[in-house]
Structures are given as structure tokens and as C-alpha cells.
Amino acid sequence: MKRFFARWGEGYLYHPSLLQKLLSLLLLPLSGLYCLAAYLRYRRSVPLYYGIPVVSVGNLSVGGSGKTPLVIELARHFSKPAIVLRGYGRKSRGMVVVKDRDILCDIAASGDEAMLYATSLPHAVVIVSEIRERAIAEAKAIGCDIVLLDDGYGKHTIDKLDLIIDVQTPNPF
Incomplete structure (x- = not known):
């Protein structure tokens, strides 16, 4: 099962099928929500210096x-x-x-x-x-x-x- 998902994911990333492209379009609104949550998390974070570059x-x-x-x-x-x-x-x-x-x-x-x-x-x-x-x-x-x-x-x-x-x-x- 793990191998199936790995192949499916690799195919999606490099040579997506028509079904995978449609799935991407359907999930686009969720991607927008994820990006908003990530942006809000970024804006709330306070970077700390740990005493070393x-x-x-x-x-x-x-x-x-x-x-x-x-x-x-x-x-x-x-x-x-x-x-x-x-x-x-x-x-x-x-x-x-x-x-x-x-x-x-x-x-x-x-x-x-x-x-x-x-x-x-x-x-x-x-x-x-x-x-x-x-x-x-x-x-x-x-x-x-x-x-x-x-x-x-x-x-x-x-x-x-x-x-x-x-x-x-x-x-x-």
C-alpha cells in the first residue's frame, strides 16, 4: 500500500494524469485555507536568536x-x-x-x-x-x-x- 501511494505521489508531482489534475483543482480551496493558516502562523511567530549564526x-x-x-x-x-x-x-x-x-x-x-x-x-x-x-x-x-x-x-x-x-x-x- 505504501509503495502504491509513493508511486501515485511521484506520478502526481512529475507527470500528473488528467484525474490528478482534476483532483488538484477540486482541492484548490483547501490549499487556500492551508496557505492562510500557514501565513497566520508565520505572522505570529517571534524568531529567537540562539547565540550562534x-x-x-x-x-x-x-x-x-x-x-x-x-x-x-x-x-x-x-x-x-x-x-x-x-x-x-x-x-x-x-x-x-x-x-x-x-x-x-x-x-x-x-x-x-x-x-x-x-x-x-x-x-x-x-x-x-x-x-x-x-x-x-x-x-x-x-x-x-x-x-x-x-x-x-x-x-x-x-x-x-x-x-x-x-x-x-x-x-x-
């Missing part, structure tokens, strides 16, 4: 926009960067320090993207956490000089510089 790399489309290579390249320009991400696909929960000098866990606890960062950047600290604010505080306590958030655009309670990647997609819906 934070740069967020986000995207406006799903997958394949180049966030990971951009974060890796940015991290190479700092002496002790921390990369904070959610850790999609990991088996663990909560905050996990994946790497601080040495790799401290396996791919099941970190997720594949976090492990890619850990193996690609020998001088970086890599932390996975659903609660990004906690991971930022941990990075500061470890002694990092900057935090790079992978996919942190929607975290409006964090004072950060947002870098947004927008790639063209074949689906205007």
Missing part, C-alpha cells in the same frame, strides 16, 4: 533541488560547522549526535542523509532532531561556529538566514 537551506519543490550538495559546500567554508536536520528515514527518535569528530551511531539511528553529511565532512558536527531548537543549542554547547539547517525554511521561531532553492517542475499544479 544559523543558515537554513530550503526548497520550494519536493526532492532533487540540490539542498544536500549546497549544504556540503557551505559547510566546507567554516572551521567547525554543525549540520542539523530532521533525519528522515531513521529508526531512532529525539536528538542524536551523529558525528562529533567521530561517527557516533549507525545509519539506522541517523538516516541516510545525515550519514552522507557525516562521511562527506570530516570537520563538521552532524545532529538529527525533530526539534531543531534543541539541536541548535547542542551545537552551540559543542563549540560549533555556525549551524546549517537542512530544510529549515518553515521554522519561523528561529532567527536565521534563509537560502531558498527553486527548481522548475513539470507540474504547475
